[in-house]
Amino acid sequence: MENKRALPILFAVMFLVMIGFGIIIPVLPFFAEQIGATPTQLGWLMAVYSLMQLLFAPIWGGISDRIGRKPVMLIGIAGLSLSFFLFAVSTELWMLFAARILAGFLSSANMPTTMAYVADITTPENRGKGMGIIGAAVGLGFIFGPAIGGIFSKTSLSTPFFIAGIVSAVTFVFVLLFLKESLPPEKRAVSTSGVKESRWKAFSGPTTVLYVLQFFVSFSLAGLEATFAYFAFDRAGIGTTHLGYIFMIMGFAGAIVQGGLVGQLTKRFGEGAVIQMGLVVSAIGFGLILLTDSFTTAAIFLSIFGIGNGVIRPSVSALITKRTEVGQGSATGLLSSFDSLGRIAGPPVGGALYSMQIGMPYVSGMIISVLAFILYRVYVKREQKNSITV
Missing domain, CATH: 1.20.1250.20 (MFS general substrate transporter like domains)
Incomplete structure (x- = not known):
């Protein structure tokens, strides 16, 4: 209810x-x-x-x-x-x-x-x-x-x-x-098989693809966060104070979209369409970041990326909680794990790519966004095949 x-x-x-x-x-x-x-x-x-x-x-x-x-x-x-x-x-x-x-x-x-x-x-x-x-x-x-x-x-x-x-x-x-408590006693899971089995049960079926997709999104975002300060200084001479303003602008843009627009979009078009739209906008944002040459362009381009990236996680979360066959807590906990895994792996890989060529973290971000888009299409086909089988 x-x-x-x-x-x-x-x-x-x-x-x-x-x-x-x-x-x-x-x-x-x-x-x-x-x-x-x-x-x-x-x-x-x-x-x-x-x-x-x-x-x-x-x-x-x-x-x-x-x-x-x-x-x-x-x-x-x-x-x-x-x-x-x-x-x-x-x-x-x-x-x-x-x-x-x-x-x-x-x-x-x-x-x-x-x-x-x-x-x-x-x-x-x-x-x-x-x-x-x-x-x-x-x-x-x-x-x-x-x-x-x-x-x-x-x-x-x-x-x-x-x-x-x-x-x-x-x-x-x-x-x-x-x-107030949201899960009444009669709806709570009763398990004698332990938490570990429940966790891996969540990672099964077509929704497996959504967890991997979230890892890709988190991984590319963490790579950007780890390198953008160096990139902005090299391309536009942006220091720490102005960089803080840029991330603040990006944060506000993402928060406004998440708080006000995600609900309307998912209600009208469905989570799948919003996820795909977010991945496309994120890819465009990564590409635009390569053109950064001033405080203004950095703020605009990073905000475009932030808007695209910001609508993905809520939509993936909503879709997984609708499709999961285990408890909501197990499913969302596993999603948080994949998010953390991306945040662990993203910074060192992003730093290594940056040391090779300063635009590489953002080129790779574009590629990863495209791969995530393809992954979602794979998920759709698996869902369709699964529903036909059932």
């Missing part, structure tokens, strides 16, 4: 979660360096978080299918808050790694459980709109979080981590008091 009242609450929850997460982004490298981390160790510090997300997101999603969404969300938010406070008081490198591992392990519960919650409370025709609203909350959190972190880092490098911990703690209380 659709519950429209819960969506604004979920929006606020994910916005606050991502505010807390975003606050530490501009500070983390300098804080780690202050403690004595080398650039290589910083890289591992960033990667270990994504690795934990990759491993545990499907597990938490499966657990939410059995015990409900709200308890798992509370665990994820509490873990995030605790990790921020641990980070703030860290004085040794191993303490940073311990805090980061804890953050990845527990906070990996947040995204798949939230997407599963949306699937619980929305009708199939409004599923894309619900996923888009969550995507918009994530995008806006990433816009405002780093700005807040940058401001408070002037006081002390540990201050943003304390603030992030407090924001997450407030979010925990907000969820505890105002968010």
Whole structure:
């Protein structure tokens, strides 16, 4: 049954979660360096978080299918808050790694459980709109979080981590008091075969293609994020301050599209058409980025890419929750894992391509977008064949 009242609450929850997460982004490298981390160790510090997300997101999603969404969300938010406070008081490198591992392990519960919650409370025709609203909350959190972190880092490098911990703690209380459980006991999965089997059951049938497609999208985006600062400086002399403005503009464009347009488009044309449109616009955006020669062109071209990329994830999420034959939590958890895998693999590959030729990450992004488009067509044919067989 659709519950429209819960969506604004979920929006606020994910916005606050991502505010807390975003606050530490501009500070983390300098804080780690202050403690004595080398650039290589910083890289591992960033990667270990994504690795934990990759491993545990499907597990938490499966657990939410059995015990409900709200308890798992509370665990994820509490873990995030605790990790921020641990980070703030860290004085040794191993303490940073311990805090980061804890953050990845527990906070990996947040995204798949939230997407599963949306699937619980929305009708199939409004599923894309619900996923888009969550995507918009994530995008806006990433816009405002780093700005807040940058401001408070002037006081002390540990201050943003304390603030992030407090924001997450407030979010925990907000969820505890105002968010109702979306999965009643009679609809919960009862499993005696363990989480692992459920996870791999989600990765079967025609929907397998959608998970791989999401990996491609995440991989190409991560490669762009890892190299665009160097590219923009080389092509247009854009420094860090103006680069921040560019990513802010891109984030706003993506959030507006996700929050307002995805629902209308998926309701009118279906998720499949929106996914294909997003891949085409992303490919065009990658191509346009190669023509960057000023702040204005960088902002416009990156925003075009961001709009195309921004409509894909909510539409893929909505389609998978409609087609999956396992619990929503298991399906969305597996999707988060493929997203994390792309974010782990994308930066080193993008950096290697950039070192070969500065335009290569964006040429490869165009190619990957085309491959993802072809993959979706494969999915359509498999779905048609499967329906005929049934």
